[in-house]
Amino acid sequence: MGDAIDNLGAGFATFADPAYIILALVGVVLGTVVGVLPGIGPIGAMSVLLGMTTQLGPTGSLILFAGIYFGSTYGGSTTSILLNVPGEASSVVTALDGHEMTKRGRAGPALTIAAVSSFLAGTIAIFGLMMSAPWLSGIAVKLGPPEYLALCVAGLLLLAALADGSTAKAVVMICAGLAIGTVGIDPAGGHLRFTMGSDALAEGFSFIALVMGVFGVAEALTMVGRRRRPDPVKAPRLRELLPSRQESRQAAPAAVRGSVIGFLLGLVPGPAAVLSTFASYVVERKISKDPGRFGKGAVEGVAGPEAANNAAAGAAFVPLLALGIPFAPTMALVLAALLLNGIVPGPTFVEDQPELFWTVIAAMYIANLMLLVLNLPLVGLFTRLLSIPPQALMPFVIGLCVVGVYAENNSMFDVMVMLVAGLLGFVLRRAGYSMAPFVLAVVLQPTLEVSLRQTLAFSDGNPGYVLGRPVTMVILGLVVLAVAWSARRALRARRGMRQRPGRVTDQRTPTPGG
Secondary structure, three states: OHHHHHHHHHHHHHHHOHHHHHHHHHHHHHHHHHHHOOOOHHHHHHHHHHHHHHHHHHHHHHHHHHHHHHHHHHHHHHHHHHHOOOOOHHHHHHHHHHHHHHHOOOHHHHHHHHHHHHHHHHHHHHHHHHHHHHHHHHHHOOOOHHHHHHHHHHHHHHHHHHOOOOHHHHHHHHHHHHHHHOOEEOOOOOOEEOOOOOHHHOOOOOHHHHHHHHHHHHHHHHHHOOOOOOOOOOOOOHHHOOOOHHHHHHHHHHHHHHHHHHHHHHOOOOOHHHHHHHHHHHHHHHHOOOHHHOOOOOOHHHHHHHHHHHHHHHHOHHHHHHHOOOOOHHHHHHHHHHHHOOOOOOOOHHHHOHHHHHHHHHHHHHHHHHHHHHHOOOHHHHHHHHHOOHHHHHHHHHHHHHHHHHHHHOOHHHHHHHHHHHHHHHHHHHOOOOOHHHHHHHHHHHHHHHHHHHHHHHHOOOOHHHHOOHHHHHHHHHHHHHHHHHHHHHHHHHHHHHHHHHHHHHHHOOOOOO
């Protein structure tokens, strides 16, 4: 513990450089803005800025992206509470009770409770990351190719099983991502594959071009067709922000419980932020003495989910930095930023890059405090952003994407890849396909392929080699359970759809004896 405090102090000392303070400030403000604006989100912002990471360096890139990620998780709650317009999918649950509090004239306390709960959860999650990442790295050093193969498979299948929408469509996007990832040089034989004779594809498709296309360009095309944003409501004054003592007493334990739930679920592959908010809301309703208050302005329905949301965001960095495996699309972009700067996260990351690791931990604490200090006084400014028509913003986004992609390799081919990926992403989104499994599959493909080849070589065709490794079997067992649960959920949904028309018919045309 003493060493951790000393290392953290050294991380804070790095912020004597004002450039890092500015990057943290820009990150949290930009993150809050994209969290407030529905549809853009942290993935879109990170993808647009990914091309700048080589100029910022690994430390600057992580500080900026961490600020964006933390800021976006908080920003979505502002419009959820004031306007019932969730800026992020993880803020949907907050709107259930947060907007009801606004209707009752308690918008100020709801915003304060959301901000303080987010700050508490972020602090707990960062402390958990600080303590668990070095410990997990020590364990990860002992893992072999079968364990990494199982982790990659788990990350992809759990994302498909737990994500909203069709599991089959998510699997299709995973297969597409793995196929795109194989283009280029074979890591084993060194020969070119699937390049169709193109020298531009010798190193594979540019990840920056793909991500900016399927998120940046596709999101811009989607937003252009939407109507003008609603005018923001009148933001509460500073003196109206303080919650009552009763509201504070009800919110505090809910925030602590939500922080624990969010951190634990944040370690699981898939949409952890969304799942954690629902899990926290369900827990608060179950343990409440008066569950009928929920959905009508219960303070716990704001504090718990908001805490869970932010704790999950902090926990998502643990598997990335300790194992080198991203379990969420946002973490895939953070991994890409590190790889572009020549940094490979993994079991030896904390030991090999201690200055970078502890500087990022310090940056997270600073960004978390900035969010608390800035967001409440500036809530009026952030909500006014919703009055800006998306038609005015999206051409600017596309312009940034083109400049960012071209600047990476000075290649018009990459720009064409981005535009084609953007058009395909736009069409696939309209058809109900999610881009998150695709991006995660592209990132994990090299690790998955290398670990699969090594596992097959070491096992020499003997399945007992894998079956005899407990960690691998536990990971695969959890995957089987998650897939089975997802299949059961899908069957229940189909049965409900089949039975619902029957009920309506019975009500309209009662039977003679009924």
